[in-house]
Amino acid sequence: MKTIGLVGTGTMSTGIAQAFVQHGYPLVLVGRSDSSVDRCIAGVRKALYRLVSKQQLHEEEAEKMLAAINGGTDYDRLADCQLIIESVAEDLVIKTDVLTHIADVADEDAIIATNTSSLSLEALASLVKNPEQFIGMHFFHPVPLMSLVEVVSGLRTSDLTKVTIRELALKLGKQPVEVKDAPGFIVNRVLFPMINEAAFALQEGVSDAEGIDNCMRAGCNHPLGPLALADLVGLDVVYAILKSLQEEYGNPRYAPCLEIKKRVEAGLLGRKSGRGFYDYAK
Ligand SMILES: NC(=O)c1ccc[n+]([C@@H]2O[C@H](COP(=O)([O-])OP(=O)(O)OC[C@H]3O[C@@H](n4cnc5c(N)ncnc54)[C@H](O)[C@@H]3O)[C@@H](O)[C@H]2O)c1
Numbered sequence: 001m002k003t004i005g006l007v008g009t010g011t012m013s014t015g016i017a018q019a020f021v022q023h024g025y026p027l028v029l030v031g032r033s034d035s036s037v038d039r040c041i042a043g044v045r046k047a048l049y050r051l052v053s054k055q056q057l058h059e060e061e062a063e064k065m066l067a068a069i070n071g072g073t074d075y076d077r078l079a080d081c082q083l084i085i086e087s088v089a090e091d092l093v094i095k096t097d098v099l100t101h102i103a104d105v106a107d108e109d110a111i112i113a114t115n116t117s118s119l120s121l122e123a124l125a126s127l128v129k130n131p132e133q134f135i136g137m138h139f140f141h142p143v144p145l146m147s148l149v150e151v152v153s154g155l156r157t158s159d160l161t162k163v164t165i166r167e168l169a170l171k172l173g174k175q176p177v178e179v180k181d182a183p184g185f186i187v188n189r190v191l192f193p194m195i196n197e198a199a200f201a202l203q204e205g206v207s208d209a210e211g212i213d214n215c216m217r218a219g220c221n222h223p224l225g226p227l228a229l230a231d232l233v234g235l236d237v238v239y240a241i242l243k244s245l246q247e248e249y250g251n252p253r254y255a256p257c258l259e260i261k262k263r264v265e266a267g268l269l270g271r272k273s274g275r276g277f278y279d280y281a282k
Contacts, residue, residue: 001168003028005081005110007098008088009040012115015143016087018044021065022144023172028081029071037071044069047144075101082107083168085137087115095119099127111161113137117188118244121154121181132158135165138185149174150185183248184241192241192254198226199257202277209277227277230260231270235277239264 004020006013009031017040020027031037045066051057070077078084084106088098095116102112111133114124125131136152149169153162162178169176179185184192198212207215213225230238238260245254263269263276270276 001025001082001164003081005030005078005084005102007031007075007078007084007086007102008115009036010087010089012139012141012143013087014040014043014047015141016085016115016139017041017069018047019139019143019172019174021068022048024068026068027070028077029069030075030078031071031073034073037073041066041069041071075105078102078105079107081110083111083113083165085113085115087139090117090119092119092123095124096127099124103128109133111135111164113165115139117185118183118241118248121152122156125154125156131156133161135161136181136185137165137169138187140187147173147175148187149176150187151176151178152181152185153178154181184245188241189245192238192245195226195230195238196242196254196257196260199230199259199277202227203257203259231276231278231280233270234272235260235263235269 003026005028006017007030009029013029017027017029021044029037029040031040048057048062048065052059052062084102086095086098086102088094095114099112106112108130112128113135114121115137116124117138121136125134128134131154134154135157136150138150138152140146140148151162151165151169166176166178177186183189198216201207201212202209206212209227213228216222216225224232239256242254242256242260246252267273268275271280274280
C-alpha cells in the first residue's frame with residue numbers, strides 16, 4: 001500500500017485522512033466540491049495543530065502530513081491508489097453513484113473499501129468490478145482516538161483482501177476485528193439495543209436519566225452512560241440505526257423506545273440541538 005484514495009469529506013473522512021497521513025501514507029482525497037475538500041483539509045490541519053500546541057508533534061511534521069494530502073474533485077486521480085475508501089453519506093443512492101465512479105477509474109488490482117455503518121456490504125460489492133477485492137473498513141468516531149476497525153467481509157471477499165486490510169489497520173495503530181456482513185456488525189448491534197434498554201428503563205420510571213447513566217458508569221466502568229452517549233451520537237441517528245436493525249433482522253426487539261421517538265419528533269436531538277435526554281442549556 002503506497003497511496004490511499006479517500007472519497008468523502010465529512011466527519012469520518014476528516015478523521016480517516018488524519019489517521020493515514022499521520023502514519024506516513026500519501027492520500028488522494030476526492031470531494032464533491034473544492035470548498036468541501038478545503039473544509040476537510042482544514043479539519044485535519046486543526047487537529048494536527050492541536051497536537052503541535054500540546055507539543056506532541058513538530059510543526060514541520062504537521063506541514064509534511066498536510067502536504068501529503070492531494071485534494072480535488074476529479075475521480076481520475078484515484079487510478080494510482082492501491083486502496084480506495086468510500087466514506088460518503090449513508091445513503092444507498094449516493095453510495096451507488098460514488099462506487100460506480102470509483103469502479104470506473106480504479107486500478108484492477110486495487111482494493112475498494114466502504115466505511116458504511118448499516119448498508120449491506122454484499123449489495124455494495126455488486127457495484128464494483130472485482131467483489132473479491134471489496135471489503136468494509138468500519139472506523140469509529142473520532143477516528144484518530146478510537147482504536148477499533150471492524151473489517152467486514154462479504155461472501156466474495158478474498159482472503160488476500162482480508163489479510164491486506166488487517167495488516168494495514170495494524171500499521172495505522174488500530175485494532176482490526178474481522179466480522180461478517182450482518183446488520184450493525186458487532187458494535188452497533190450491541191450498543192444501540194443497550195441505549196434502547198436504558199430508554200425503556202427511563203420510560204418505566206426505574207430511575208431518572210442521571211441515575212441510569214450513573215449505574216452504567218459506576219457499575220460497568222463505562223466512561224459515559226448510555227443516555228448521555230445517545231445525546232452525543234444524536235437521537236435522530238440512534239433512532240435511524242434502531243429502525244434499520246429492526247427492519248434488516250425483521251425482529252421487533254430492536255424497535256426504538258418511544259422516549260427516543262418522541263424526542264426526535266420534537267427536534268430534541270441531543271447535544272447538537274441543545275436538549276435530548278439532558279438539557280445542555282443548563
Ligand atoms: N459519524 C459516525 O460516527 C460514523 C461512524 C462510522 C461510520 N460512519 C459512516 O461513515 C460514512 C460517512 O459518514 P460521516 O459521519 O462522515 O457523514 P457526513 O455527513 O459528515 O459526511 C458525508 C459526506 O458525504 C458527501 N456526499 C454527500 N452526498 C454526496 C454525493 N452525492 N456524492 C459525493 N459525496 C457526497 C458529503 O459531501 C460529505 O463529505 C457513512 O457511511 C457513515 O455511516 C459514520
